[in-house]
Amino acid sequence: DGGITQSPKYLFRKEGQNVTLSCEQNLNHDAMYWYRQDPGQGLRLIYYSQIVNDFQKGDIAEGYSVSREKKESFPLTVTSAQKNPTAFYLCASKTQLDQPQHFGDGTRLSIL
């Protein structure tokens, strides 16, 4: 089945540690996105990529980094510079046409 797979579902981070969240899609979509969702809040854009080897900062990129070496994959690293990383992280993808974004099931990140 085509879809977006995020892993792991739950992740714990220690102080000073970088962690990487995985996002893989087999929908052949060109564009991929990372969002952060806090309780009672909507989705806020962290980074997005419209093509392999290119990505742009979203509204809250500080403390995060991404790479887009393959069309199917868009991993997000939460660095130790992100002081409040506890949140629900959602990955999405879409074609370049005027189509809706499709979402993965998310990764819940907590601080130990």
Add this chain to the structure above:
Amino acid sequence: EDKVVQSPLSLVVHEGDTVTLNCSYEVTNFRSLLWYKQEKKAPTFLFMLTSSGIEKKSGRLSSILDKKELFSILNITATQTGDSAVYLCAVFGRGYSTLTFGKGTMLLVSP
């Protein structure tokens, strides 16, 4: 800065009631407005609205866009407990590359 405001932020209704959720927006270069339903995990796509005044319908859910007044409504008739979820409104501005989301409306349908 693009802005999307949803109201109410939360709502409790009884099964069988009809509900109307609101979404207003201020977006540079508006292209389209989307509604998503989020239960526990991934938001699932409901509607994409591009033209004013044309109602989109799917079962008991319907939505319409008013580009002059810059808002959209999502109606759910004969609500069921399975409709309990967060409903997210989002807008494509700045071309079709990124979405700006509202904070969502949390709907609880009690039996």
